Amino acid sequence: MNNRQNDRLAGVKAFFSVIWRNPMSRAGFIILLVFLLMAVFGPMVIPPLKSDYANRLQGPSAAHWLGTDLAGKDTLLQLILGSRDVLLVAAYAGLFAVLIAAVIGIVAGLNGGWVDRILMLFTDVVLTMPSFPVTMILSMIVRITDPLVFGLVLGLWSWAGLAKAIRSQVLGLKHREFIEASRIMGISKLNIILYDVLPNLVSYIAVNFISIMKGAITSSVGLMILGLVPFQGNHWGVMIQVAISQTGALLGSASMVYFLAPVICLMLFQLGSYFFASGLDEALNPRLRS
Amino acid sequence: MPTPILEVKNLTVEFSLHGRTIRACDNVSLTINRGEIVGIIGESGSGKTTLVSGILNLIQAPGKITSGEVIYHPRSGEPVDLRKLSPEQFAKHRWTNLTTVFQAAQNVMNPSLRVKEHFLETAWAHEPNLKEEEILSKARDLLSKVRLEDRVLDCYPHQLSGGMKQRTIIALSLILNPDIIFLDEPTTALDVITQWYILEILKGIQKEYGLTMVFSTHDVSIIGSIVDRLGVMYAGQLVEYGPVLTMFKQPTHPYTAGLMTAIPSLRDDVTKRKAIPGNPPDLAKLPDSCRFAPRCFAHAQGLCAGDKAATERLYPSHPEQYTRCYSWEKVFKS
Amino acid sequence: MSLVKLENVSVYFKNEKNPKQQIGALVGMNLEIEPGEIIAVVGESGCGKTTLGKVITDIYQPTEGRMLYKGKDLRTLKGKEYREYRLAVQMIHQDSYAALNPNRTIFQSLSLPLLQHKLARNQRQAWDQLSELFNDVGLTPPEQFLSKYPHQLSGGQRQRILLARALSVKPSLIVADEPVSMVDVSLRISLLDLMARANKKHGISFVYITHDLGTARYIAHHGRIAVMYLGRMIETNQIQAALDAPAHPYFHALISAVPEADPTLREGRLTQLPLRSFDMPSVTNAPPGCKFHPRCPYAEAVCEQEEPRLREFKGGLVACHLVEKIRAGALNGE
Numbered sequence: 001m002n003n004r005q006n007d008r009l010a011g012v013k014a015f016f017s018v019i020w021r022n023p024m025s026r027a028g029f030i031i032l033l034v035f036l037l038m039a040v041f042g043p044m045v046i047p048p049l050k051s052d053y054a055n056r057l058q059g060p061s062a063a064h065w066l067g068t069d070l071a072g073k074d075t076l077l078q079l080i081l082g083s084r085d086v087l088l089v090a091a092y093a094g095l096f097a098v099l100i101a102a103v104i105g106i107v108a109g110l111n112g113g114w115v116d117r118i119l120m121l122f123t124d125v126v127l128t129m130p131s132f133p134v135t136m137i138l139s140m141i142v143r144i145t146d147p148l149v150f151g152l153v154l155g156l157w158s159w160a161g162l163a164k165a166i167r168s169q170v171l172g173l174k175h176r177e178f179i180e181a182s183r184i185m186g187i188s189k190l191n192i193i194l195y196d197v198l199p200n201l202v203s204y205i206a207v208n209f210i211s212i213m214k215g216a217i218t219s220s221v222g223l224m225i226l227g228l229v230p231f232q233g234n235h236w237g238v239m240i241q242v243a244i245s246q247t248g249a250l251l252g253s254a255s256m257v258y259f260l261a262p263v264i265c266l267m268l269f270q271l272g273s274y275f276f277a278s279g280l281d282e283a284l285n286p287r288l289r290s
Numbered sequence: 291m292p293t294p295i296l297e298v299k300n301l302t303v304e305f306s307l308h309g310r311t312i313r314a315c316d317n318v319s320l321t322i323n324r325g326e327i328v329g330i331i332g333e334s335g336s337g338k339t340t341l342v343s344g345i346l347n348l349i350q351a352p353g354k355i356t357s358g359e360v361i362y363h364p365r366s367g368e369p370v371d372l373r374k375l376s377p378e379q380f381a382k383h384r385w386t387n388l389t390t391v392f393q394a395a396q397n398v399m400n401p402s403l404r405v406k407e408h409f410l411e412t413a414w415a416h417e418p419n420l421k422e423e424e425i426l427s428k429a430r431d432l433l434s435k436v437r438l439e440d441r442v443l444d445c446y447p448h449q450l451s452g453g454m455k456q457r458t459i460i461a462l463s464l465i466l467n468p469d470i471i472f473l474d475e476p477t478t479a480l481d482v483i484t485q486w487y488i489l490e491i492l493k494g495i496q497k498e499y500g501l502t503m504v505f506s507t508h509d510v511s512i513i514g515s516i517v518d519r520l521g522v523m524y525a526g527q528l529v530e531y532g533p534v535l536t537m538f539k540q541p542t543h544p545y546t547a548g549l550m551t552a553i554p555s556l557r558d559d560v561t562k563r564k565a566i567p568g569n570p571p572d573l574a575k576l577p578d579s580c581r582f583a584p585r586c587f588a589h590a591q592g593l594c595a596g597d598k599a600a601t602e603r604l605y606p607s608h609p610e611q612y613t614r615c616y617s618w619e620k621v622f623k624s
Numbered sequence: 625m626s627l628v629k630l631e632n633v634s635v636y637f638k639n640e641k642n643p644k645q646q647i648g649a650l651v652g653m654n655l656e657i658e659p660g661e662i663i664a665v666v667g668e669s670g671c672g673k674t675t676l677g678k679v680i681t682d683i684y685q686p687t688e689g690r691m692l693y694k695g696k697d698l699r700t701l702k703g704k705e706y707r708e709y710r711l712a713v714q715m716i717h718q719d720s721y722a723a724l725n726p727n728r729t730i731f732q733s734l735s736l737p738l739l740q741h742k743l744a745r746n747q748r749q750a751w752d753q754l755s756e757l758f759n760d761v762g763l764t765p766p767e768q769f770l771s772k773y774p775h776q777l778s779g780g781q782r783q784r785i786l787l788a789r790a791l792s793v794k795p796s797l798i799v800a801d802e803p804v805s806m807v808d809v810s811l812r813i814s815l816l817d818l819m820a821r822a823n824k825k826h827g828i829s830f831v832y833i834t835h836d837l838g839t840a841r842y843i844a845h846h847g848r849i850a851v852m853y854l855g856r857m858i859e860t861n862q863i864q865a866a867l868d869a870p871a872h873p874y875f876h877a878l879i880s881a882v883p884e885a886d887p888t889l890r891e892g893r894l895t896q897l898p899l900r901s902f903d904m905p906s907v908t909n910a911p912p913g914c915k916f917h918p919r920c921p922y923a924e925a926v927c928e929q930e931e932p933r934l935r936e937f938k939g940g941l942v943a944c945h946l947v948e949k950i951r952a953g954a955l956n957g958e
Contacts, residue, residue: 180717181715183683184710186710195732200726202727333809451906454903482837485883486880508808508809509883511885515884552811553812553885555886556838556841565811565812565815
């Protein structure tokens with residue numbers, strides 16, 4: 001009915017107005033939006049990537065805004081194409097991590113007792129494992145060919161901290177009077193999780209989702225620089241890896257731009273995520289909105 | 291013969307939030323005489339806590355005292371406008387002349403200090419030359435007045451119950467022989483029997499030391515136990531002020547009258563109780579009329595138009611009693 | 625047949641500091657609640673009244689004894705029968721802000737039980753049912769309240785919402801745990817009137833838990849009162865009879881301690897409460913024999929050795945060895 005649709009719309013409008021009001025989160029939002037548009041629409045509208053050996057390793061020019069690479073392919077186009085993979089991998093990683101963390105955290109927090117103890121033992125083991133070396137080993141064993149698998153591998157080691165945090169939030173919520181009131185009203189356990197617990201975790205999860213994404217990007221780039229991932233796509237990490245290993249970019253040649261472009265994009269993305277996340281908590285919390 | 295100890299004149303405290311300004315305390319004037327016990331009654335949004343904070347210069351951002359005078363008349367010497375003092379000069383008066391016991395004062399104690407250290411630190415902060423034994427002997431004396439044993443001095447706050455902490459804070463506030471003590475909701479969150487003892491203790495201390503006491507509370511039943519004069523606040527304004535007996539038997543403001551009828555007691559006629567209709571005032575959205583008009587029975591019966599301009603001042607009603615209701619004679623003629 | 629019956633119910637918790645020791649939050653409680661009756665449960669903090677409320681609503685399970693719903697042991701109810709109990713026995717919490725989900729609108733929170741239990745077939749029906757309920761409890765226009773978040777409403781409004789929520793599942797009994805203590809004093813009676821109306825109109829029983837004897841008398845003036853001390857019920861009777869002639873010395877002291885707003889009655893109040901010490905022993909340190917004996921001015925040897933059981937006295941039940949002697953003494957003037 002009208003009222004509830006109006007509610008939803010008002011909620012969405014309120015969300016964006018808070019993001020916009022805060023200059024930091026506004027900047028973050030814009031940066032992320034640019035990257036998102038770039039990733040979604042970029043590859044559709046740009047001309048196809050062509051090799052052009054005659055013009056390889058060129059600096060920025062009118063024809064090629066960011067110069068060309070080893071094979072004469074335009075750097076900017078690669079950047080745009082690569083953004084899709086970057087975001088996809090990061091998003092999958094975040095998604096898997098959040099899903100696993102939420103299920104484990106909520107089940108452990110709500111049930112308590114031995115269920116809680118076993119789950120937390122498992123979580124602690126994962127937490128104390130050094131994630132990067134393990135991911136390295138994993139990527140040598142598993143053939144990572146597409147963003148989904150890559151995201152899964154990265155997500156597998158990022159959920160533990162969030163699970164513990166979610167569990168302690170749930171522990172705090174469990175004894176709050178409104179949860180007790182729901183129990184007295186006979187609300188089923190599932191509904192309590194969905195409607196009482198989750199809405200109070202959403203802002204927490206969202207903020208952590210962004211930072212897991214950030215971490216996943218860093219890890220993915222790191223893995224690629226080390227050449228551990230035989231990724232076929234145009235990922236920025238691949239560009240950096242190629243730049244360092246095959247064109248001596250760090251030694252100050254003309255392919256500096258080729259190296260710097262993805263690096264700066266990465267930095268911008270990280271910055272954008274951080275800024276955006278800083279405003280997320282306020283935007284998702286109805287008390288701080290009005 | 292009453293001599294004034296504190297004169298509050300036109301005190302206004304404003305808060306700015308999200309671009310809106312609200313006056314939590316709006317142009318309040320009242321005089322407190324030496325040695326009397328004054329009660330300030332108010333509910334949510336009344337401004338009573340802001341008034342006390344304003345008098346004691348404890349308002350913090352985003353709040354600001356925007357106008358008014360707070361003239362303190364010491365036992366000897368010239369009256370001084372506390373608002374004109376710098377924070378350092380004011381600090382000299384705090385604790386030595388004016389002290390406070392705030393609601394949940396129990397949380398004000400430093401959990402890592404023993405009670406005796408609280409006494410010593412507080413005393414030395416204002417008078418560094420006092421000898422330790424002097425302070426502690428006075429502390430023991432005060433603790434006995436609040437019916438606590440000497441051993442409390444060696445305790446940490448967490449070892450004391452809520453009632454004991456409250457009594458300790460009261461004793462602590464008296465360590466430097468203040469002139470006037472402000473208590474904000476001193477018995478809320480205390481059990482009935484503990485509350486009874488705290489009030490008896492306060493009465494005893496007041497008599498013995500000739501203190502002036504100012505209570506601010508929402509608990510109307512306390513006024514019967516202890517207060518000499520009563521002030522009633524609503525939506526940031528002082529709406530009535532006078533001796534407690536006539537205020538209770540012959541209120542001249544509809545809000546005061548409403549409050550007295552709305553509180554059930556143990557001996558009254560249950561069928562005669564009536565709540566005040568409506569909701570507490572929203573200081574950000576005050577009506578363009580008398581602030582109490584939306585809930586006023588006289589306004590509802592057409593006895594009073596609720597004109598805003600006429601409520602900008604107080605009118606004398608019964609002897610020593612003042613009311614903001616300009617239609618009081620019509621409304622309360624019986 | 626009574627609606628809810630507690631047979632020798634005790635709730636013990638483990639003492640965290642001393643795992644061998646048990647803390648008796650509620651001990652040996654026997655209570656029968658009839659359909660349509662209002663019973664006030666009074667006592668100070670730590671007396672077990674909140675624990676009692678949580679046992680009646682099955683949030684705590686008895687460590688000893690059993691609770692019967694409509695004659696059947698609650699623990700034996702399964703499936704549909706338990707569901708009938710679950711909807712029939714509801715609670716109104718003290719803190720109306722904590723009892724509502726801060727991240728959901730009022731409609732979202734209140735429609736969930738209706739939809740889950742199929743009391744409303746769809747959102748539209750839920751909206752209509754809730755609108756009607758809101759009109760009943762004085763929250764008009766309903767749309768204004770249903771679409772808001774808890775923090776956008778005042779305490780009094782939220783408390784009405786809690787009442788509406790409890791009424792929405794058509795209960796037979798409502799446990800109200802200090803429902804008005806966090807509401808403005810001028811509005812308390814209106815909330816109590818709503819509960820009294822629900823009791824009259826729908827025959828809903830109320831268990832009104834409070835430390836405030838004034839409001840207890842107001843709402844239960846035709847009902848019973850149960851006085852709790854350190855987890856035990858020490859006196860119960862028709863409320864007016866109990867207040868006029870308290871039998872247990874603790875209850876007598878409690879009544880004497882209640883502050884009286886009317887200043888003309890100030891002189892008639894006791895200057896000394898009939899108590900040997902102010903502070904209530906903690907539940908972890910319950911004294912032997914009669915739990916009240918260390919503070920009781922009439923205590924004799926038997927009181928220290930044997931815990932008194934509830935027995936009949938002048939129309940009610942009292943747990944005191946010496947009640948005949950004490951009452952006799954009181955009648956001769958104290």
